[in-house]
Amino acid sequence: MKDYKKLAKHLLERTNVKPEFALILGSGLGYLTKYFEDSHAISYSELEGFPQSTVEGHAGRFVLGKFHGKNVIAMDGRFHYYEGHEIKDVVTPIYVFKEMGISRLIITNAAGGINRSFEPGDIVAITDIINFAFRNPLIGPNDERYGVRFPDMSKTIDFDWLEKVEKTAESRGIKLKRGTYVWVTGPSYETPAEIKAYEFSGADMVGMSTVPEIIAARHCGINLIAFSCITNMASGILDKKLVHEEVVQTAQRVKSAFSKVVGIALEV
Ligand SMILES: O=P(O)(O)O[C@@H]1C[C@H](O)[C@@H](CO)O1
Numbered sequence: 001m002k003d004y005k006k007l008a009k010h011l012l013e014r015t016n017v018k019p020e021f022a023l024i025l026g027s028g029l030g031y032l033t034k035y036f037e038d039s040h041a042i043s044y045s046e047l048e049g050f051p052q053s054t055v056e057g058h059a060g061r062f063v064l065g066k067f068h069g070k071n072v073i074a075m076d077g078r079f080h081y082y083e084g085h086e087i088k089d090v091v092t093p094i095y096v097f098k099e100m101g102i103s104r105l106i107i108t109n110a111a112g113g114i115n116r117s118f119e120p121g122d123i124v125a126i127t128d129i130i131n132f133a134f135r136n137p138l139i140g141p142n143d144e145r146y147g148v149r150f151p152d153m154s155k156t157i158d159f160d161w162l163e164k165v166e167k168t169a170e171s172r173g174i175k176l177k178r179g180t181y182v183w184v185t186g187p188s189y190e191t192p193a194e195i196k197a198y199e200f201s202g203a204d205m206v207g208m209s210t211v212p213e214i215i216a217a218r219h220c221g222i223n224l225i226a227f228s229c230i231t232n233m234a235s236g237i238l239d240k241k242l243v244h245e246e247v248v249q250t251a252q253r254v255k256s257a258f259s260k261v262v263g264i265a266l267e268v
C-alpha cells in the first residue's frame, strides 16, 4: 500500500497553501493555472514515488494557489493508463488529495463528442460514466484506510453542486450540456464502428481518462463534479481524421468559458 500521507505532507510543507479544492486539468486545459494568484508549482519529478506525465498538453506538475478566492491544488497534467502506468498509479493523486484534507474535486478532460447535438467547443457536465476500458483501480486488496470493498457508484457526481454551477453559469450566459462519458484505454482513437457501439450503449462523449479518478474519489469519499470539453466529434461522425493537435487547439479556443465554469464551481 502506498504512503499517500507522506506525499500529502510533502506537498503541504512545500507551500503555505492549504487547498480546499483539487482540480484535474485535461488535455490542453493546463492554461487555467496561469490565472492562479500566489501560485507555487511543484513538478511531479520532484516527488519521490510519483508517476510522471508523458502526454503533450500535460505539463506534469502540481500548481497550488488561489483561484476565484479559493485555495486550490491543480494537476497540470494527469496520468493515463495508456501511458503504461499501473492503474493504481493513475489514481495516486486522488488518495494524496484525500490525505491533504480535500473534500471537493473538479475533474476536467478533453473528449470526443458522440451525441450529435454536441459540437466542438461545448462544455458538458458528466452525469454518468461507462467503463469500456474494463480496468478498475480498486482491483487487488482493498485499502481499508480509505474506503469499502464495494463502493456505491449509483451517483458518480455531486448533483446538488452541479445544479448550482449550471444555474450560475446560465445567469452568466454559459449554457452547460450534460452527458455520459465512456472511458476507453486508447491511445489509438476509436474506429467508427466502436463509436456506433458506444452511442448505442448510451454514451454521449468518449475519452481516455477521468473514470479511474472518479472511481477512486467515490471510494475514498471525495465529492466531485466533472466537465468534458468537446474538442472534436468522435470518429466517423464527421468525415475527418482525429489528431491530438486539434484536441489541444479546441481546448485552448474555449479558454474563457471553461475557466469561467471552473471559477463558478469554486464559488457556488
Ligand atoms: O487527459 P484528457 O482525457 O483530457 O486527454 C484526452 C484523452 C487523450 O489523453 C488525449 C487524446 O487526444 O486527450
Ligand code: HPA
Residues within 6 Å of the ligand: 110, 111, 112, 113, 186, 189, 190, 206, 207, 208, 231, 232, 233, 234, 235, 242, 247
Ligand atoms: O475522440 C476522442 N476519443 C478519445 N479521447 C479523446 N480525447 C479527446 N478527443 C477524444
